[in-house]
Amino acid sequence: MKERxxxxxxxxxxxxxxxxxxxxxxxxxxxxxxxxxxxxSCVQDGLSVMRRRLGAxxxxxxxxxxxxxxxxxxxxxxxxxxxxxxxxxxxxxSEIEGVGSVSAQFFLADIDSELSGSAxxxxxxxxxxxxxxxxxIIDGSSGTDAAxxxxxxxxTDIGGxxxxxxGSVVAGSEIKARPGDTVTLxxxxxxxxxxxxxxxxxxxxxxxxxxxxxxxxxxQSDDDSLSACxxxxxxxxVSVILIAVVDGYDPEPVLNSINIHIxxxxxxxxxxxxxxxVSSMRGASLIIxxxxxxxxxxxxxxxxxxxxxxxxxxxxxxxxxxxxGASRRRLFxxxxxxxxxxxxxxxxxxxxxxxxxxxxVCHMTxxxxxxxxxxxxxxxAVLGFFLALAVSVAGGLAGSLAAASRxxxxxxxxxxxxx
Amino acid sequence: MEVRAxxxxxxxxxxxxxxxxxxxxxxxxxxxxxxxxxxxxxxSGSGKSTLLNMxxxxxxxxxxxxxxxxxxxxxxxxxxLSRFRNNNIGYIPQGRSAVWSLTVLENVMLPLMLxxxxxxxxxxxxxxxxxxxxxxDEKISRLSGGELRRLSIARALIKDPExxxxxxxxxxxxxxxxxxxxEELRGIARSGAAVLVVTHEEDAxxxxxxxxxxxxxxxxxxxxxxxxx
Numbered sequence: 001m002k003e004r005x006x007x008x009x010x011x012x013x014x015x016x017x018x019x020x021x022x023x024x025x026x027x028x029x030x031x032x033x034x035x036x037x038x039x040x041s042c043v044q045d046g047l048s049v050m051r052r053r054l055g056a057x058x059x060x061x062x063x064x065x066x067x068x069x070x071x072x073x074x075x076x077x078x079x080x081x082x083x084x085x086x087x088x089x090x091x092x093x094s095e096i097e098g099v100g101s102v103s104a105q106f107f108l109a110d111i112d113s114e115l116s117g118s119a120x121x122x123x124x125x126x127x128x129x130x131x132x133x134x135x136x137i138i139d140g141s142s143g144t145d146a147a148x149x150x151x152x153x154x155x156t157d158i159g160g161x162x163x164x165x166x167g168s169v170v171a172g173s174e175i176k177a178r179p180g181d182t183v184t185l186x187x188x189x190x191x192x193x194x195x196x197x198x199x200x201x202x203x204x205x206x207x208x209x210x211x212x213x214x215x216x217x218x219x220q221s222d223d224d225s226l227s228a229c230x231x232x233x234x235x236x237x238v239s240v241i242l243i244a245v246v247d248g249y250d251p252e253p254v255l256n257s258i259n260i261h262i263x264x265x266x267x268x269x270x271x272x273x274x275x276x277x278v279s280s281m282r283g284a285s286l287i288i289x290x291x292x293x294x295x296x297x298x299x300x301x302x303x304x305x306x307x308x309x310x311x312x313x314x315x316x317x318x319x320x321x322x323x324x325g326a327s328r329r330r331l332f333x334x335x336x337x338x339x340x341x342x343x344x345x346x347x348x349x350x351x352x353x354x355x356x357x358x359x360x361v362c363h364m365t366x367x368x369x370x371x372x373x374x375x376x377x378x379x380x381a382v383l384g385f386f387l388a389l390a391v392s393v394a395g396g397l398a399g400s401l402a403a404a405s406r407x408x409x410x411x412x413x414x415x416x417x418x419x
Numbered sequence: 420m421e422v423r424a425x426x427x428x429x430x431x432x433x434x435x436x437x438x439x440x441x442x443x444x445x446x447x448x449x450x451x452x453x454x455x456x457x458x459x460x461x462x463s464g465s466g467k468s469t470l471l472n473m474x475x476x477x478x479x480x481x482x483x484x485x486x487x488x489x490x491x492x493x494x495x496x497x498x499x500l501s502r503f504r505n506n507n508i509g510y511i512p513q514g515r516s517a518v519w520s521l522t523v524l525e526n527v528m529l530p531l532m533l534x535x536x537x538x539x540x541x542x543x544x545x546x547x548x549x550x551x552x553x554x555x556d557e558k559i560s561r562l563s564g565g566e567l568r569r570l571s572i573a574r575a576l577i578k579d580p581e582x583x584x585x586x587x588x589x590x591x592x593x594x595x596x597x598x599x600x601x602e603e604l605r606g607i608a609r610s611g612a613a614v615l616v617v618t619h620e621e622d623a624x625x626x627x628x629x630x631x632x633x634x635x636x637x638x639x640x641x642x643x644x645x646x647x648x
Contacts, residue, residue: 003532007521014520320516323477324530324574325505327498413472416512416586 004330008337018310019342022303022396026346029299030392031354035361036292037384040285041376042362043369055132056103056242057251060093060258060267061085065239082107082228087236089262096257098249103129104238108214109225115175115183121206122185124214124233127168132242133196133208140179140194142168142210167213170194172204185209186221198375243267284369296395303399307339311403318407319415328408335404336397343396351389355381420488420507420581422451422474422613427483429469429636443469445636446483451615453581456608456626459617461633467617468513468586470633474615475584476504487582505530509575509612511585515567517559524555527574538577545573549603565596572603583607585616594622601626 012019065083087104094102106124113120125133127142134142169183169190177183177192184190190213198204209217211233218230243258245251251269258267311318318331326334354361362375376384429444443466451457451474461467472478474485476492485492487507495503504510517526525532527542546552549569554562562570568588575583585604589597597620605626608614616623617633624630632639 003535003537007518007532010520010525316516317518320512320518321529321533322501323475323504323510323512324533325501325503325508326533327501329498330501330533411478413468413478416516417468417514 004334005337008334008341011334011338012341015310018306021306022339022342023346023349025299025303025306026343026392026396027350027353029296029303029395030347030350030388032292032295032299032350033391034351034354034384034388035358036288036296037388038358038376038381039288039362039365041380041384042365043281043285043288045376055135055244056270057245058243058255058258058267058269060089060241060243060262060265061239063264063266066266081239082109083239084229084232084237085239085241085265087238089265090238090241092262093241093243093258096254096261098245098251098254098257099243100246100249101129101131101244102241103131104241105132105208106211106214106229106233106237107239108209108217108229109186109223111186111223111225113185115171115177115207116205117174118205120175121202122217123206123208123239124211125168125208127210131244133170136196136199136203137170137194138197140170140192142170142194167191167216168193168208168210169213170196170208172196172206173198174204175207183207185217186223186226188217188220190217280369288365300395300399303343303396304402307400307403308406311335311407315407315410315415319410319412322410322412323416332404332408335407336400339400339404340393340397343393343400347389347392347396350392351385354388355385420613421453422449422582422615423486424449424474425484425486427470427473427480427485429466429473429478430481442636444473444480447638449474449638451582451613452629453613454608454611455628456605456614456616457629457631458623458627459615459631459633459638460619460621460623461617462619465633466636467633469636470638471584471586471615471617475508475510475582476500477510502534505534506578507581509578509580509583511568511571511575511583511588513587513590515564515591516571517567519559521559522555523551523557523559523562523570526559526570527577529574530577541577542573545576546570549573564591565593565599568592568596568600569603572600572607576607581612583612583614585614587618588616589618589620597622 062083062085065081084107090102090104093099103126105126108122108124110119110121127134130142167190169192171177171183171192171194173196175183175195177195179192179195181192182189183192185207190209196203215233218226218233243254245254255267255269258265318335321331321334358381359375375381425448426446427444427449428442428446431441431443432439433441445466449470459467459470469478473480476485479493487503490503492500492503518529521529524539524542524546527545528537528539531538543552543555546555549572551562551566551569551573554566559567559570571588572585575585583604588604589600592600601616601623604614604616605628608628616627630640
């Protein structure tokens with residue numbers, strides 16, 4: 001066994017070009033398979049994220065917001081934009097039959113800050129009525145207990161050497177702050193009370209503050225980007241009203257009723273908004289699957305060809321072994337062992353490299369397709385790793401199997417006479 | 420060990436003349452006695468290599484039997500037959516035959532390594548006998564034709580076989596190396612092995628203890644005896 005293993009090993013090292021080609025092809029097979037599986041999973045999880053992110057069955061926005069480019073996508077990704085409507089719309093809406101929970105949000109500004117590599121979306125919201133932000137908080141809280149000390153306490157705390165007042169300040173996953181940290185928003189110090197989980201949307205670069213804190217920021221900041229919303233805030237305007245219908249109610253009649261009775265607004269069903277994204281995500285999943293399948297099949301076919309070429313070039317060697325007394329079974333196992341070692345090495349390398357690069361690949365795919373993507377959990381990733389590894393090793397073995405079978409049934413006499 | 424063939428025939432199904440069957444070896448009885456160098460001489464396509472391969476267990480006859488003492492070679496299954504060949508038969512193939520990823524020493528030990536064994540001492544002895552021991556760690560590509568042929572002979576003898584077959588062992592060698600190879604083969608026969616050489620060399624007769632001719636698949640002896648005598 002040891003000597004036969006030695007023969008296999010020498011054959012692998014004695015034909016470096018063939019060996020490296022096989023390893024690379026198997027690496028491509030396993031890497032592409034892992035990437036494809038994880039990316040499809042990410043995209044489909046992203047869809048779930050979008051659905052969960054909304055929380056609301058119906059969203060009401062100012063009519064002018066519909067002019068915003070890629071309105072549906074921007075909304076689903078958590079970017080409402082600087083559009084406002086009267087705050088009393090929330091009260092009118094809550095009286096419509098079928099409306100369960102109502103919560104409003106206010107767009108403050110997109111600000112440049114060292115807290116994030118991209119623009120930070122600053123949003124005001126009502127922690128008391130909120131049901132969209134709260135579910136995503138994984139560390140800390142909305143700070144409603146602290147904010148419950150009311151705006152008066154916040155005002156009192158402001159002043160002096162940049163002391164931060166308490167209030168609800170919930171940071172997205174990509175904001176460089178944790179609960180308890182003091183951050184400066186538009187020159188105004190605030191204490192972070194909660195941290196959200198990664199959503200793969202613009203939520204991740206958002207900071208949600210309660211309306212009292214929003215008012216404090218707007219009044220105390222010198223930032224010109226806030227000047228536009230100062231009056232709006234004072235007037236009690238809101239940017240979006242989120243609605244959860246009563247259990248058992250169809251959102252459609254609620255939505256229609258709002259569109260009929262509330263002026264200058266547009267109510268949209270989250271399901272309707274998601275539908276378009278579902279199609280694009282399904283399309284994206286299909287494209288990723290097809291590309292993965294094409295790459296994998298091409299690599300597999302190449303493994304098959306290289307295996308066949310490799311044994312064809314060594315026909316005389318194998319014929320020599322045969323006349324030296326190697327049985328068909330022994331010859332078969334030598335050739336298959338070579339294929340097994342090369343496919344295992346290549347598959348392991350491919351899955352390892354792709355595994356390390358996956359977070360970047362997922363992020364780039366999401367950015368390129370303009371869809372939210374979220375990495376799978378550890379269990380799913382490990383399962384994907386081993387599945388890609390197993391399938392690719394099996395593929396490499398299958399490619400070698402045909403060659404091993406062919407060479408073991410070869411008639412040695414004619415092969416030995418070849419030049 | 421005596422090798423005896425009874426009415427062995429080899430037909431190939433391919434276009435030949437007016438028919439579809441080409442008879443490479445016509446039905447014949449053949450005896451390969453121990454201790455003698457038997458040479459079968461003939462032109463290319465005469466069937467001599469086909470005969471050698473049937474006798475050495477590498478080509479199943481269309482009809483007939485091959486016996487090694489009392490063992491019917493082609494009644495064995497492949498694993499058993501392969502093991503039998505490995506233990507009892509030394510084979511010197513035509514041309515440049517070697518495993519190119521192995522060294523000279525490892526090539527000589529190949530019949531051992533196929534079954535998990537290794538005997539470097541024996542291999543070095545054989546290399547010294549054939550004056551190529553200084554090349555033992557070299558790659559095969561560095562050997563000349565004559566050196567490679569001597570390596571083939573050394574490899575064939577690694578397990579002290581009782582029967583040795585050589586297919587055109589001097590086909591691509593000069594006169595000097597041809598003489599060396601035939602002397603070695605005669606020496607192997609003198610040590611008690613049954614040796615069969617197939618060749619087209621006219622000079623082979625000078626070394627043969629027993630000379631046979633083959634033409635068109637039919638064997639005949641020069642001295643009027645038959646191949647089975």
